[in-house]
Amino acid sequence: MALMPKRVKFRKSQRGVLRGEETRGNTVAFGEFGLQALDYAWLAARQIEAGRVAAQHFMGREGKLWIRVFPHKPLTGKPAEVRMGSGKGEPVYWAAVIKPGRVLYEIGGLPEETAREALNRVAHKLPIRVRLLKRRPRQ
Amino acid sequence: MKTEAIKTETRSNRGSANARRLRDEGKVPGILYGHGEEAVLLSIDGRQLSDFLQTSHHLVKLQIGERQESALIKEVQYDTWGKQIMHADFARVAMDELVTVSVQVIGxxxxxxxQAGAVLEQVLHSVDITCKADEIPDTIRVEVGHxxxxxxxxxxDLQLPAGVKAASDPDSIVFLLQEAREEIVAAPAAAAAGEAAAAEPELIRPVKPTEEETEAAEKEKEKK
Structure with a gap:
């Protein structure tokens, strides 16, 4: 099931501005390999879930997968054939706000080739460019 | 124990703009401090420092003009992409001084x-150890095959070299071999129902008093 918050303070949020690079959450912290975002995006919960399913399906019961992002932002939309106006639409889906540099997924307990292939499959499910990141030797 | 001598120069220019100019020249701004002596601002050759950091050595020799100083790497700051070194902190150290450093653990x-589906998880990737500065191991290797x-x-349980003591909590888990959890796959109908309900999470708001409660409160006010 797609990720979403259990409790929120407000039903709808303003759009916000995507600028700058990610200053936190930009290193591999849990596993040995990570997938780092290279673009800005609102990553929908279903896209995060699609990535997870792709990786888990390939990994089977081996290794461990971490999802480093969470869809906190509610995005709204208006129904089809409705005139503009009459206020903001209803929440349609949830998304994670992604800036370049953010580590999206991490994999541990797998050899490099397998982890690389798993993350490559995740990359195909994402709407942005990403790159593979290895754990820095000195952290 | 290997130590490398890194060529450095002292610098007098402070501030982010000067640091940026240094980085454009391929150098890294840094600082050397400790032992009650005055802190020295350094500009370090970026490539030499980067090569050194690829190794797991903790102890470094800094060539500052004519003199050489031994130092520990306290902190290295990277840019968002983890490629360019933004700044490096060094602390003066004597060879026979007891120091506490974080050392990488390799299984x-x-x-x-x-092979039967269990997952080996490395919970701690580095462990704090206390030892003499010239006895710091590069890495701690742990046999996990058994x-x-x-x-x-x-x-x-870690087998540390002589003279090295663990400073981390001794009961902290470093490696853990556990059975892989089965992936929970939601049935499509259940998932759809879940998503419909999911569109509206609970709102964090103060609970509004009922009409009876407000009437009671008003009566109390009138009494007062």
């Missing part, structure tokens, strides 16, 4: 249970 071997299902390796 060796493959437990047999992993682990069985639900087996754990704690900090206290």
């Amino acid at each position: 060796r071997g493959t437990p047999k249970a992993t 682990l069985e299902l639900d087996g754990k390796i704690f900090v206290k």
Whole structure:
């Protein structure tokens, strides 16, 4: 099931501005390999879930997968054939706000080739460019 | 124990703009401090420092003009992409001084249970140790091939070189071999129902008083 918050303070949020690079959450912290975002995006919960399913399906019961992002932002939309106006639409889906540099997924307990292939499959499910990141030797 | 001498120059220019100019020249701004002596601002050759950091050495020799100083790497700051070194902190150290540093832990071997679906998890990637500065090991290698299902390796189980003591909590788990959890796949109908309900999470708001409660409150006010 797609990720979403259990409790929120407000039903709808303003759009916000995507600028700058990610200053936190930009290193591999849990596993040995990570997938780092290279673009800005609102990553929908279903896209995060699609990535997870792709990786888990390939990994089977081996290794461990971490999802480093969470869809906190509610995005709204208006129904089809409705005139503009009459206020903001209803929440349609949830998304994670992604800036370049953010580590999206991490994999541990797998050899490099397998982890690389798993993350490559995740990359195909994402709407942005990403790159593979290895754990820095000195952290 | 290997130590490398890194060529550095002292600098007098402070501030982010000067630091940026240094980086454009391929140098890294840094600082050397400790032992009650005055802090020295340094500009370090970026390539030499980067090559040194690829190794796991903790102790470094800094060539500052004519003199050489031994130092520990306290902190290295990277840019968002983890490629360019933004700044490096060094602390003066004497060879016979007791220091506490964080050392990388590397597992060796493959437990047999992993072939049957068990997952080997490395919980701690580095461990704090206390030892003399010239006895700091580059890495701590741990044999994990003998682990069985639900087996754990704690900090206290690590075989450290002579003169090296663990400073981390001895009961912290370093390696853990556990059974892989089955993936929970929601049925499509259940997932759809879940998503419909999911569109509206609970709102965090103060609970509004009922009409009876407000009437009671008003009566109390009138009495007063």
